[in-house]
Amino acid sequence: MKYLVVLAVLAVAYTLWRSQRAAARPPQRPGAGAPQDMVACAHCGVHLPRGEALMQRGRSYCCQAHRDLAD
Numbered sequence: 817m818k819y820l821v822v823l824a825v826l827a828v829a830y831t832l833w834r835s836q837r838a839a840a841r842p843p844q845r846p847g848a849g850a851p852q853d854m855v856a857c858a859h860c861g862v863h864l865p866r867g868e869a870l871m872q873r874g875r876s877y878c879c880q881a882h883r884d885l886a887d
Contacts, residue, residue, distance in 0.1 A: 857882055 859882035869876035
């Protein structure tokens with residue numbers, strides 16, 4: 817019986833400890849959103865997120881220099 821009480825006290829202490837650890841975690845980054853489609857640079861083939869690509873005439877480029885070379 818004595819071991820059962822000790823086990824119950826340890827279980828309660830462990831549960832409280834886990835809840836305190838979860839509350840102390842820093843919040844997630846607010847800027848982290850849904851994943852984006854990946855596109856390939858029309859000049860060099862490097863893959864990058866669609867939001868970071870430079871678009872021109874329906875084609876995507878990884879940087880201004882590659883976009884300028886397409887002209």
